[in-house]
Amino acid sequence: xxxxxxxxxxxxxxxxxxxxxxxxxxxxxxxxxxxxxxxxxxxxxxxxxxxxxxxxxxxxxxxxxxxxxxxxxxxxxxxxxxxxxxxxxxxxxxxxxxxxxxxxxxxxxxxxxxxxxxxxxxxxxxxxxxxxxxxxxxxxxxxxxxxxxxxxxxxxxxxxxxxxxxxxxxxxxxxxxxxxxxxxxxxx
Amino acid sequence: xxxxxxxxxxxxxxxxxxxxxxxxxxxxxxxxxxxxxxxxxxxxxxxxxxxxxxxxxxxxxxxxxxxxxxxxxxxxxxxxxxxxxxxxxxxxxxxxxxxxxxxxxxxxxxxxxxxxxxxxxxxxxxxxxxxxxxxxxxxxxxxxxxxxxxxxxxxxxxxxxxxxxxxxxxxxxxxxxxxxxxxxxxxx
DNA sequence: AGCTTTTGGCTAACCACATTAGCCAACTTC
DNA sequence: GAAGTTGGCTAATGTGGTTAGCCAAAAGCT
Numbered sequence: 001x002x003x004x005x006x007x008x009x010x011x012x013x014x015x016x017x018x019x020x021x022x023x024x025x026x027x028x029x030x031x032x033x034x035x036x037x038x039x040x041x042x043x044x045x046x047x048x049x050x051x052x053x054x055x056x057x058x059x060x061x062x063x064x065x066x067x068x069x070x071x072x073x074x075x076x077x078x079x080x081x082x083x084x085x086x087x088x089x090x091x092x093x094x095x096x097x098x099x100x101x102x103x104x105x106x107x108x109x110x111x112x113x114x115x116x117x118x119x120x121x122x123x124x125x126x127x128x129x130x131x132x133x134x135x136x137x138x139x140x141x142x143x144x145x146x147x148x149x150x151x152x153x154x155x156x157x158x159x160x161x162x163x164x165x166x167x168x169x170x171x172x173x174x175x176x177x178x179x180x181x182x183x184x185x186x187x188x
Numbered sequence: 189x190x191x192x193x194x195x196x197x198x199x200x201x202x203x204x205x206x207x208x209x210x211x212x213x214x215x216x217x218x219x220x221x222x223x224x225x226x227x228x229x230x231x232x233x234x235x236x237x238x239x240x241x242x243x244x245x246x247x248x249x250x251x252x253x254x255x256x257x258x259x260x261x262x263x264x265x266x267x268x269x270x271x272x273x274x275x276x277x278x279x280x281x282x283x284x285x286x287x288x289x290x291x292x293x294x295x296x297x298x299x300x301x302x303x304x305x306x307x308x309x310x311x312x313x314x315x316x317x318x319x320x321x322x323x324x325x326x327x328x329x330x331x332x333x334x335x336x337x338x339x340x341x342x343x344x345x346x347x348x349x350x351x352x353x354x355x356x357x358x359x360x361x362x363x364x365x366x367x368x369x370x371x372x373x374x375x376x
Numbered sequence: 377a378g379c380t381t382t383t384g385g386c387t388a389a390c391c392a393c394a395t396t397a398g399c400c401a402a403c404t405t406c
Numbered sequence: 407g408a409a410g411t412t413g414g415c416t417a418a419t420g421t422g423g424t425t426a427g428c429c430a431a432a433a434g435c436t
Contacts, residue, residue: 149342216421
C-alpha cells in the first residue's frame with residue numbers, strides 16, 4: 001500500500017474546505033478521509049479525534065479572519081476602518097461558513113493556544129479600528145463586545161438564512177455599520 | 189405494562205427542559221426517554237424524530253420569547269421599550285440556553301408553521317419597540333435586522349462563554365443598548 | 377358486558393459514525 | 407542493509423438514531 005503523504009495540516013485544511021462545502025454539522029470523519037484519499041481510522045494518525053479537528057479548524061479560521069481584518073484596516077481610520085473591518089469579517093464568514101461555525105463555542109486552553117493567539121490578533125484589529133472614535137479606555141471593552149456581537153449576530157443569522165424580510169441583506173449590513181458608527185460618534 | 193400517559197407536549201417540554209440543563213448538543217433521545225420514564229423507541233409514537241423534536245422545541249422557545257418581549261414592552265415607548273425588550277430577550281436566552289439554541293437555523297416551512305407564527309409575533313414586538321424612533325418605513329427592515337443581530341450575537345456569545353475580557357457582561361449589555369439607542373436616535 | 381379498533385408501550389434489530397486495537401509495509405536513519 | 411519509526415490498513419467496539427413488529431391497555435361501539 002503506497003503512502004498518501006498526508007500530514008496534520010493537509011487533513012485540517014481538507015476538513016475546513018469540506019466544512020465550508022457541506023456545512024459543519026455534516027462533516028464526518030468518513031467524508032474527510034475520502035477527501036484526502038485514505039480510510040477513516042488513518043486520520044487518527046494525524047489528529048486526536050473530532051473535537052481536536054474542530055479546534056484546529058477553528059484556529060485556522062480565526063487566523064485567517066485576523067489576517068483579513070488586519071489587512072483591511074491598514075491605512076484607514078474611523079468609520080473607514082470600521083467599515084472595512086466589518087466587511088472583511090462578513091465576507092470571510094459568508095465565504096467560509098463551515099470554518100466560521102467551528103469557531104463558535106471553542107474554549108481556549110491557555111495563553112499559548114493558537115486559538116487564543118488568533119483571537120487576540122482579531123481583537124487588536126478591531127481595537128485599532130475603534131481608535132479614532134472617542135471611546136474612553138473604560139468603555140473600550142464594551143465597545144469591542146458591541147462590535148463583535150453585531151458582526152457575529154449578523155453573519156450567523158445570514159448564513160443560517162435567518163432573514164426572511166424583503167430588504168436587501170447587503171444594504172442592511174451597510175445600514176447596520178452606519179448605525180454603529182453614529183452610536184460610537186455621538187457622546188454619551 | 190402500564191402506560192406512561194405521555195403526549196406530544198409532555199415530550200417536547202421535557203426535552204426543552206433537558207436541553208436547558210445539559211445543552212442542546214448533549215440532548216439524546218435516550219436522555220429524553222429516561223426523563224419521561226419510557227424506553228427510547230416509544231418516543232417515536234409522539235414525535236417523528238430528532239429533527240422534528242428540535243423544531244418543536246424551537247417553536248416553543250420562540251413562542252415563549254415572543255410572550256416575554258411582548259409583555260415587557262407593554263406601556264413603554266422609545267428607549268424604554270427598546271431596553272425592556274432587549275432585557276427580556278437576553279434574560280430568556282440566558283435562562284433557557286438549550287431552547288434558544290434549538291431556534292438557530294430552523295427554517296420555517298410555511299405561513300401556518302408555528303415557527304413562522306412565533307417569529308412573526310417576536311418581530312412585531314420589536315417593531316412596536318422601534319415605533320417611537322424616527323425610522324422611515326423604508327429603513328424599518330434594516331433597523332429590525334440590526335436589533336436582531338445585536339441581540340442574537342450578544343446572547344449567543346455570552347452563553348457560549350465568548351467574552352473573556354474583564355468588564356462586567358451586564359454592563360456591556362446596557363452599554364450596547366445605549367449605543368443602539370443613540371444610533372437610532374440621531375438622524376442619517 | 378363483550379367485541380373491535382386504536383393507541384402507546386415494549387424488545388429486537390439495523391445503520392451510521394467515532395473511535396480503538398493491533399498488524400504490517402514503507403520510509404528514515406545510521 | 408538492519409533497526410526503528412511512521413502511516414497506512416482491517417477488524418472490532420460502543421453509542422446513538424431509527425424502524426419493524428408484537429402485544430396489552432384504553433376507548434368506542436352494540
